[in-house]
Amino acid sequence: MKLTLDINGATYRIEVEARHTLADAIRQECGLTGTHVGCEHGICGACTVIVGGEAVRSCLMFAVQAEGQPIRTVEGLAPPGGFHPLQTAFMAHHGLQCGFCTPGFLMLAASVLERDPHASDAALRDSLSANLCRCTGYQGIIDAVLAAARAMRSKGG
């Protein structure tokens, strides 16, 4: 079936089967390979993107379900050439090693902070339990997200 996806402000007209997941459509049809697929059953969260302001696991959503809603992926997190405060913080706090889970964690944290810029440290930590990382032991990720939250708040975000 033909459908139109709005990803990072750009329009993608694609043709997929109804059963195709949003993750596969983003990666294979739209060529945005920054979103990664780790488990395809909704546990690891590597494929997390933001659809209509909500973090979703794009492996658990059909592409057709996302039509008509703005979709954001890691490629659209920062303006071209720049870094989002979360990206800066992940680098500064060693929040990644192999980098495979990183786009999912970034989009998860971005959605949480956009919804509630004043989310408590405990709430942020709690929300990060949604995704899996196999390399870092999580401490760098927690430190990065807490630091980014402070940086974004102090900027008056």
Next chain:
Amino acid sequence: MMGWAGRPILRLEDPALVRGQGHFTADLPARFRVRFVRSVVAAGRIVRIMPPDGATVFTIADLAGVKPIRPMLHKFGYIPIEQPVLADGIVRYVGDPVAVVVADSDAAAEDIADQVEVEIIAAAPVTNARDAAAPGAPLVRAEVPGNIVVEAAIETAGHRLAISRTHRVVACSVRSNRQNASPLEPRAAHAAFDPASWRVTLTATTQTPHMMRTVIADLLGIREADLRVIAPDVGGGFGQKMSLAPEFVVLVWLARHLRTSVAWTEDRRENLMASFHARDMDLSVTGAFDAGAKLIALTGEVLANVGAYAPYPNTAAVEPLMSLAELPGPYDVAEYACRVRGAVTNTCSSAPYRGVARPALTLAMERLMDKAAREFGIEPWDIRRRNLVTRFPYVSASGLTYDPGTYLETMERALSMADAPSFRARQAVARAAGRYLGIGLSTFCERTGYGSPAFAARGMDVTPGWETVRIAMDPSGAVEARIGASPHGQGLETALAQIIADELGVTPEAIRVIHGDTDDTPYGWGTFASRSLVIAGGASLLAARKVRRKLLAIAATMLEADAADIMLDDGAARIVGTDRTIPIATLARASYHQAHRFEVEPGLAESATYDPAGTFSNACHLAIVEVDVETCAVSIERFIVAEDAGRLINPMIVDGQIRGGVAQGIANALLEEVVYTDAGDPLSTSFADFLLPTVREIPRIEIAHLQTSATPSITAAKGLGEGGAIGAPAAVMNAINDALAPFGAEIDEMPATPARIHAALREAG
């Protein structure tokens, strides 16, 4: 200015990765997608394979001429076992690939794979090592008598006599249940045929691209020159991506056969049941102590379930032989006897996973020490004070030479960080209130950065070890370092750039480290066994020194000074003590374009190889846990690591390696377990069944570093990639047992799930 090595500079790898600009194997488009049809029974004979009409499906009959995978070990009575790249009439575990489907899309390939009928006459499977090793067990493979693929033993001359004379004998049996390394990126491969050159480029999730090229060319009977292997960004490996996946061989064959590009990405279910497993081991150890609680003699018996096949290059003997050599660990014991065996079964093959056998060995030794301490009525730290190696170099009873370390000092540091004496008081108060806290120690040493002599001692047909690094400064002064190692998340590019920057007087940002492409890097062994910083780092240092010598010679001519009086720093050559400088970029340009002026060879490209004997890191892990005796849940209150990996090149990366390893070790102790039914059906085939830890289960890990500088490693750095995973399980298990002590309950099987803790409490009454 101070050097770059030793500083926690940010990683050069990260800007691309945080932007989603990494290049992972599954990102590549291909003409065809590939799906493997896998056995749904654990043992049996294939009667026929019937694909649906019109489907493109290949079986081993089509791949006639492709040799089976057959890694070899020329010692210890090892019986080589073969693995055809697709099942050749016999299936040996659930997940064994029996056919391969090629289609236009992943979905179409999966649909076809589901319709391929595979008729199998099932046989009775053998799924655990105890059953496999029992007398009269059905044979998993006709060529392996008694199902024992490797058996080795050691006994020091005075062992028996020493045991007969000792004061007290303490025995301990532990079980380590089966693990899956579970890198978050599943295995994937992309093979593209180029009609112009008749070459295939295989892009794959591998830690060992050069070794993959050699073995795949061997199996297909083609020239290595006709195959290029690329390891792009690889999303974690932890050993699972070190061994040859038979699927890679099939992908290259398909690309050649179909003269186009084909791609395969496994799903998580395939990874959990048909990649590689590890750590399925039963260990019994006996310690004979003198009246002063000093270990005099150690006896070990190790049985590993190695699964159905042998991983290339390590063979099915890797866990048993690691056990034989390294069981005594950090303890001084003169007399040692040990028998190790590996049993083949109808389960997924066992292969190296971060730590290789040592998490289970450390569990056995650390439980033994805690049990002995209790029998002697002393604290766990007291018995370790009497037994840890303190004089170096130390030659172990199994013949390994330990270079200087801080085995005792790291434990004392961990104890002081935990304030162990005051913990006992707090524990008593908590117990009175019905809360059960426990403290657990794990002391261990970790053999790292070992070169070819160590692998040769195992008798491996393939003897890895050395690494080569080629460094070239181009005429603009930019530096490229080409390495045979193959990092996949460790931050090695950054660490090597720091080492090279210090020699060449440039910034790490000016250095591009190129890896993971057999067309573009020197032959090397890849990244595994906590080796890359030590060995590729040493080779980087040696190659950089050669380039440095040339730069100094050129600078001496251009500055009309003695080379000995010139330093390279901050992008310039300077005559020490003066303000006379010349930019390094000018030297670089001159080395190529004005070569006639200098006595050194033109250009600034140099190569060096390093093949060290190896070095031992050491650490003490300390866990404080609370066990809820109602729910039997374990929470970790504190986790402390005091470690010594020699000189730290990038302390930020070091801490990241430790934390990541500890997280895997904690999960090994509490959560993760590959489960098979007696029929050989895997039950842990999703992340809802095989439980990776989340933010909630992993505490903030406190780290202290000691830095022994006297090491055979020329960078003074020791390896540390595996230590976190090696030490953490025993620390957690000892802490749980300490917490359960008031009940007289003990648990020596990991993971210590709530069900197992409940059973232990019930058994204790």
